[in-house]
Amino acid sequence: MNHLEALPTWAALLTAFFLVLGAGLTLIGAIGILRFRSFFERVHAPTLGTSWGTGAILLASTICFSALGSRLIVHEILIGFFITVTTPVTLMLLARAAIYRKRTEGKGEVPPRSLLRLPDRPASTSTPPTV
Amino acid sequence: MSRLLPYPILTALLLMMWLLLTSFSAGQFLLGGAVAVGASRAMAALQPSRPRLRRWQLLPKLLGIVTYDILQSNIAVASIILKGSRRKRAPGFVAIPLDLRDKTGLAVLACIVTSTPGTAWVEFAPDTGVLLIHVLDLVDEAEWVSLIKHRYEGLLMEIFE
Numbered sequence: 001m002n003h004l005e006a007l008p009t010w011a012a013l014l015t016a017f018f019l020v021l022g023a024g025l026t027l028i029g030a031i032g033i034l035r036f037r038s039f040f041e042r043v044h045a046p047t048l049g050t051s052w053g054t055g056a057i058l059l060a061s062t063i064c065f066s067a068l069g070s071r072l073i074v075h076e077i078l079i080g081f082f083i084t085v086t087t088p089v090t091l092m093l094l095a096r097a098a099i100y101r102k103r104t105e106g107k108g109e110v111p112p113r114s115l116l117r118l119p120d121r122p123a124s125t126s127t128p129p130t131v
Numbered sequence: 132m133s134r135l136l137p138y139p140i141l142t143a144l145l146l147m148m149w150l151l152l153t154s155f156s157a158g159q160f161l162l163g164g165a166v167a168v169g170a171s172r173a174m175a176a177l178q179p180s181r182p183r184l185r186r187w188q189l190l191p192k193l194l195g196i197v198t199y200d201i202l203q204s205n206i207a208v209a210s211i212i213l214k215g216s217r218r219k220r221a222p223g224f225v226a227i228p229l230d231l232r233d234k235t236g237l238a239v240l241a242c243i244v245t246s247t248p249g250t251a252w253v254e255f256a257p258d259t260g261v262l263l264i265h266v267l268d269l270v271d272e273a274e275w276v277s278l279i280k281h282r283y284e285g286l287l288m289e290i291f292e
Contacts, residue, residue, distance in 0.1 A: 032208070048212075075152065078148065
């Protein structure tokens with residue numbers, strides 16, 4: 001924190017821009033969780049934070065510490081990689097639990113399992129039935 | 132493939148990562164080495180299939196396409212959230228028959244679909260290869276099927292199969 005005066009103006013501006021962008025996207029994602037009404041809509045909101053929300057904050061960090069010349073930028077790449085690789089695991093667990101529950105309730109809000117057992121349809125003309 | 136070090140490259144990479152994230156010292160080397168050896172033996176217990184990269188030179192192209200698409204859908208989903216319920220949306224499920232069978236390729240596709248705001252990977256049937264995704268703003272189903280199939284799956288099949 002103490003050497004930030006040494007940061008050139010252009011780097012400070014870029015850092016601030018990406019930091020605000022990333023934090024803003026993450027905030028919008030959080031607002032989305034509040035605003036959406038169903039589980040499968042809500043699932044989409046946090047992905048703002050895990051994609052460009054994270055990406056922009058990491059970019060800001062990269063620019064800042066590269067301009068200061070204090071260390072290599074591997075940390076940011078690793079953080080981005082781990083977030084990208086681990087997000088699907090959580091999301092699939094939640095989504096499959098939700099779809100299982102909805103099917104058990106049997107209110108017809110989600111497509112039945114049998115939809116996935118149909119033989120392959122031609123891709124170009126297919127408009128598979130959804131509920 | 133010795134019994135002590137089933138994945139020498141993975142072990143070396145893990146140790147490198149440990150040292151980069153902490154500091155280069157003898158103590159961290161020992162600690163990181165122990166973690167790396169333990170993790171690679173845990174990996175061997177999972178018996179993963181060996182991923183094949185048939186055309187790795189296409190990876191930057193895939194990364195570029197995905198980065199651009201994620202940026203676009205970030206803007207789209209952010210505007211949907213900010214506009215609230217003033218505009219009528221139609222969220223829904225889309226079933227996509229996939230031809231991709233390679234496990235690594237499917238894992239990468241899962242990362243892409245999940246990282247893209249507006250699409251969520253819900254279910255995949257390995258026997259028929261049908262993938263079920265949820266789309267936040269579903270306008271045209273055929274368009275989504277064609278997007279996944281042509282924009283990502285084709286490229287992934289070229290890289291991994």
